[in-house]
Amino acid sequence: xxxxxxxLQGFRGFNQKQLxxxxxxxxxxxxxNSYGKTSITEAVEWLLYGSTSKVDKGEFKDEYKGSYRxxxxxxxxxxxxxxxxxxxxxxxxxxxxxxxEDQYNRRVxxxxxxxxxxDPELASISRPFIMQHALKYLLLVPPDQRFKGFAQLLGxxxxxxxxxxxxxxxxxxxxxxxxxxxxxxSQIDSLESSLAARPAFNNLYSLYSLFRKGKEPFTSFSTAxxxxxxxxxxxGTPDESVLPNLLKIRDDSIxxxxxxxxxxTPYSDEDRTSNSADLQYFVKVVSEDLIRQYxxxxxxxxxxxxxxxxxxxxxxxxxxxxxxxQCPFCGQQLTDxxxxxxxxxxQQAKSxxxxxxxxxxxxxxxxxxxxxxxxxxxxxxxxxxxxLTTFLSIINSLDQLSKILLPKHKAHFASLQEAITLxxxxxxxxxxxxxxxxxxxxxxxxxxxxxxxxxxxxxxxxKKLIDYSNIVLTSVNSISAQEPPMSNANxxxxxxxxxxxxxxxxxxxxxxxxxxxxxxxxxxxxxxLAGLKGLRKTINQxxxxxxxxxxxxxxxxxxxxxxxxxxxxxxxxxHFSGFDMDKTSKGEIKSRRVQIxxxxxxxxxxxxxxxxxxxxxxxxxxxxxxxxNLKPGCPFDSLFIDDPIQSWDEEHSAQxxxxxxxxxxxxxxxxxxxxxxxxxxxxxxxxxxxxGLYYEITYYNxxxxxxxxxxxxxxxxxxxxxxxxxxxETADAVRLQHADEELRLAVTDITxxxxxxxxxxxxxxxxLNAREVRKCLLECGLPDGLIDRINQTFDITDxxxxxxxxxxxxxRIRCYHNYVHELAQTLK
Amino acid sequence: MTEPSKLELYLEELKTLVTDPIHKRLLxxxxxxxxxxxxxxxxxQLLIEVIESED
Numbered sequence: 001x002x003x004x005x006x007x008l009q010g011f012r013g014f015n016q017k018q019l020x021x022x023x024x025x026x027x028x029x030x031x032x033n034s035y036g037k038t039s040i041t042e043a044v045e046w047l048l049y050g051s052t053s054k055v056d057k058g059e060f061k062d063e064y065k066g067s068y069r070x071x072x073x074x075x076x077x078x079x080x081x082x083x084x085x086x087x088x089x090x091x092x093x094x095x096x097x098x099x100x101e102d103q104y105n106r107r108v109x110x111x112x113x114x115x116x117x118x119d120p121e122l123a124s125i126s127r128p129f130i131m132q133h134a135l136k137y138l139l140l141v142p143p144d145q146r147f148k149g150f151a152q153l154l155g156x157x158x159x160x161x162x163x164x165x166x167x168x169x170x171x172x173x174x175x176x177x178x179x180x181x182x183x184x185x186s187q188i189d190s191l192e193s194s195l196a197a198r199p200a201f202n203n204l205y206s207l208y209s210l211f212r213k214g215k216e217p218f219t220s221f222s223t224a225x226x227x228x229x230x231x232x233x234x235x236g237t238p239d240e241s242v243l244p245n246l247l248k249i250r251d252d253s254i255x256x257x258x259x260x261x262x263x264x265t266p267y268s269d270e271d272r273t274s275n276s277a278d279l280q281y282f283v284k285v286v287s288e289d290l291i292r293q294y295x296x297x298x299x300x301x302x303x304x305x306x307x308x309x310x311x312x313x314x315x316x317x318x319x320x321x322x323x324x325x326q327c328p329f330c331g332q333q334l335t336d337x338x339x340x341x342x343x344x345x346x347q348q349a350k351s352x353x354x355x356x357x358x359x360x361x362x363x364x365x366x367x368x369x370x371x372x373x374x375x376x377x378x379x380x381x382x383x384x385x386x387x388l389t390t391f392l393s394i395i396n397s398l399d400q401l402s403k404i405l406l407p408k409h410k411a412h413f414a415s416l417q418e419a420i421t422l423x424x425x426x427x428x429x430x431x432x433x434x435x436x437x438x439x440x441x442x443x444x445x446x447x448x449x450x451x452x453x454x455x456x457x458x459x460x461x462x463k464k465l466i467d468y469s470n471i472v473l474t475s476v477n478s479i480s481a482q483e484p485p486m487s488n489a490n491x492x493x494x495x496x497x498x499x500x501x502x503x504x505x506x507x508x509x510x511x512x513x514x515x516x517x518x519x520x521x522x523x524x525x526x527x528x529l530a531g532l533k534g535l536r537k538t539i540n541q542x543x544x545x546x547x548x549x550x551x552x553x554x555x556x557x558x559x560x561x562x563x564x565x566x567x568x569x570x571x572x573x574x575h576f577s578g579f580d581m582d583k584t585s586k587g588e589i590k591s592r593r594v595q596i597x598x599x600x601x602x603x604x605x606x607x608x609x610x611x612x613x614x615x616x617x618x619x620x621x622x623x624x625x626x627x628x629n630l631k632p633g634c635p636f637d638s639l640f641i642d643d644p645i646q647s648w649d650e651e652h653s654a655q656x657x658x659x660x661x662x663x664x665x666x667x668x669x670x671x672x673x674x675x676x677x678x679x680x681x682x683x684x685x686x687x688x689x690x691x692g693l694y695y696e697i698t699y700y701n702x703x704x705x706x707x708x709x710x711x712x713x714x715x716x717x718x719x720x721x722x723x724x725x726x727x728x729e730t731a732d733a734v735r736l737q738h739a740d741e742e743l744r745l746a747v748t749d750i751t752x753x754x755x756x757x758x759x760x761x762x763x764x765x766x767x768l769n770a771r772e773v774r775k776c777l778l779e780c781g782l783p784d785g786l787i788d789r790i791n792q793t794f795d796i797t798d799x800x801x802x803x804x805x806x807x808x809x810x811x812r813i814r815c816y817h818n819y820v821h822e823l824a825q826t827l828k
Numbered sequence: 829m830t831e832p833s834k835l836e837l838y839l840e841e842l843k844t845l846v847t848d849p850i851h852k853r854l855l856x857x858x859x860x861x862x863x864x865x866x867x868x869x870x871x872x873q874l875l876i877e878v879i880e881s882e883d
Contacts, residue, residue: 158835165864169854169871176868181875524878528850535851542842 001085002637002669010070010079012039015704023693025664029673030680031697036705037673041640045129047081047096066101072702118635126153126628128636139617147592153628154550163543170536173529188522194508204228218520229509246510253501258400262490264391266483278380279469286462294458297363301451303356310353313346370445381434384475388427404496412489419482426475433471440464544581544589551579558627565659566619568651574600576608576620615647638669653679657686689738715749718742726813736808744797746820751776754827770794789819
């Protein structure tokens with residue numbers, strides 16, 4: 001992909017819309033500092049990537065907010081960048097419009113797109129921009145940042161990001177494990193601390209430690225634990241009775257001092273799920289639909305009479321079937337019309353009964369709903385009051401507790417008293433609200449059973465259920481808030497009781513026994529977390545090896561080839577000598593440390609970064625970017641080089657011109673920008689035959705830069721070159737074709753200059769074709785014969801510009817040279 | 829079928845270098861818009877599975 005034109009409006013230093021044509025080989029742009037050169041480079045970078053590397057690398061992003069939009073741009077005008085790319089034989093237009101501070105809309109040939117239709121992994125491919133600030137960020141930065149820069153340059157940035165992500169996951173896993181896992185592990189840690197603190201169990205603790213280190217199986221510890229337990233029970237106790245015996249010994253000893261406990265059971269996940277379901281049910285159950293169903297049940301008040309009538313007719317008709325036309329009750333003869341009347345009345349009663357049957361079903365369904373409310377109310381109330389009742393039963397033992405806990409555990413005892421006061425109120429509130437709700441429920445139920453429906457009753461029930469739900473919510477919060485301090489108080493109580501009863505050892509053995517499974521699980525968790533170090537190491541070595549392959553082999557050679565082109569004969573032999581990855585003394589690759597090697601007269605230096613001059617580092621950075629841009633797989637044939645020769649002396653600057661030439665020869669379209677006009681004159685001379693485009697930014701104000709296209713060289717130089725080539729007997733077909741090209745360009749240059757001189761109008765020489773050349777010369781009043789000769793010259797040599805299999809002719813060139821020389825004479 | 833991305837190829841290669849099934853599982857979790865978060869959640873899940881396991 002090569003760039004044909006760049007159009008930009010309102011972007012960075014550009015305000016008004018400007019279009020810049022780009023030469024397929026070499027485009028040079030000169031501009032003093034702050035005249036908007038870098039805005040051109042950044043515009044194309046922003047178009048392709050949605051951001052610029054300057055903003056991406058900025059430490060404080062806030063400082064760059066809104067920096068893409070030109071501050072003088074009219075409020076109604078939009079910021080956009082458009083680039084016409086030549087893509088094989090096609091041309092395609094990419095356009096990006098800034099719609100917010102950092103948002104954009106993209107279009108390809110006017111059609112909206114999410115992503116550009118090029119490599120989906122565009123972000124991983126080296127960007128075709130070589131900018132000074134980018135070089136600084138690549139070399140003169142801390143190791144991790146340099147690694148990132150290299151990774152991006154080499155298309156390994158995703159691998160670098162993977163390494164960073166796993167680094168942070170594997171280094172600090174304990175700090176980020178889920179709370180329940182952390183709590184679980186801390187309980188086992190606490191048990192381990194208790195074991196370590198009991199001198200009587202030194203051997204047991206040693207085995208425990210060996211198990212934790214993976215040096216002994218768990219069974220060794222488990223067997224030793226069981227043997228310790230045996231020491232506390234009478235000899236001859238069967239294996240299965242050892243633990244129950246221990247528990248009994250401990251409980252009996254403690255009960256002699258105190259038999260209660262501070263128990264406020266926490267809500268399990270199941271409790272919370274049931275609670276949530278019940279409360280949702282209470283809030284939604286009394287719906288408008290339920291009230292409507294309830295209202296309809298009023299009609300059942302008259303149902304009994306209708307049903308009895310229907311049953312009466314049923315019996316009557318049954319008799320009538322046996323004795324038609326005879327009254328089943330008095331035996332009187334019935335006329336047909338009376339029989340018909342009876343049947344009709346029966347049918348009416350039957351229809352009414354059917355309707356009531358639907359209502360009866362509705363009544364049953366309603367009663368079922370009331371039963372469901374009652375069931376849920378009971379369960380919900382029990383869920384909370386059982387906890388509270390159990391906890392509040394400690395009130396009867398407060399005197400005893402005060403003797404055990406005071407004065408040593410004054411704070412815990414005080415929090416217990418506070419919890420008792422608070423939870424008594426909670427219990428009372430819950431009980432009251434529950435009673436009110438159940439009374440409202442009973443009233444509603446009774447009204448249905450007695451067929452005395454009253455909508456106010458059902459509305460009241462709904463209100464009371466919502467009140468109850470609110471009380472439950474606040475109660476659950478209060479109970480949950482008290483649970484941790486009460487759990488702590490109970491642990492303190494147990495500890496004190498064990499001390500008083502002398503059962504600390506037994507309790508520890510019981511806990512160890514009961515938590516054997518948990519100990520193994522905690523060990524498994526520790527192993528998983530410790531194992532992450534191994535995973536981290538594997539990833540580090542893998543990424544390091546990939547990076548080493550990328551930098552030390554092909555990369556080093558490629559960069560060295562370009563670097564050698566910048567070196568001058570007089571250079572001291574202190575140079576970059578290759579890339580590597582830092583390694584440990586064992587030869588393992590150090591994580592994320594790219595080494596830039598240098599040598600001084602054959603002797604290795606510590607690092608290029610600390611040893612080479614800024615100019616050489618600058619050269620190295622340039623070569624690095626060039627080498628990566630030439631790697632296969634890069635979709636861009638263009639390369640922007642922004643102010644490459646800063647801090648270089650004249651000789652090195654001149655050497656770089658050769659690099660520009662070589663890049664063009666290798667097929668790159670180079671767009672070179674600099675503030676150094678003299679050097680750019682040298683570049684034009686050094687790349688004279690490319691006949692590229694040359695622009696000068698001559699002025700800058702709030703409307704943006706003024707960019708003027710200047711001739712690549714003078715027509716005199718062109719004619720001199722044609723003359724020299726035509727007289728060189730060794731000149732090959734390529735050089736002769738070049739002479740033809742120069743003749744064509746000389747014709748357009750002279751025509752443009754002539755037209756300006758005679759008619760006072762500037763014509764763009766690059767846009768003149770054969771027809772326009774002839775028209776201009778005619779308007780300038782030149783002799784017809786000369787015009788025809790020039791026309792012939794232009795027509796023929798124009799093919800040199802367009803046709804690849806064009807055949808050239810030395811004598812013809814000499815002849816045409818004379819014609820053009822004749823044309824040039826008219827200027828004088 | 830779309831071609832595997834560079835990252836997918838790296839991860840496949842990495843999976844062959846680790847033997848611990850837990851590490852394979854964590855590498856497999858490195859997907860989506862926020863792959864780091866995805867791995868962290870997988871690690872959390874793994875640890876919770878340990879404490880909730882019946883064995």
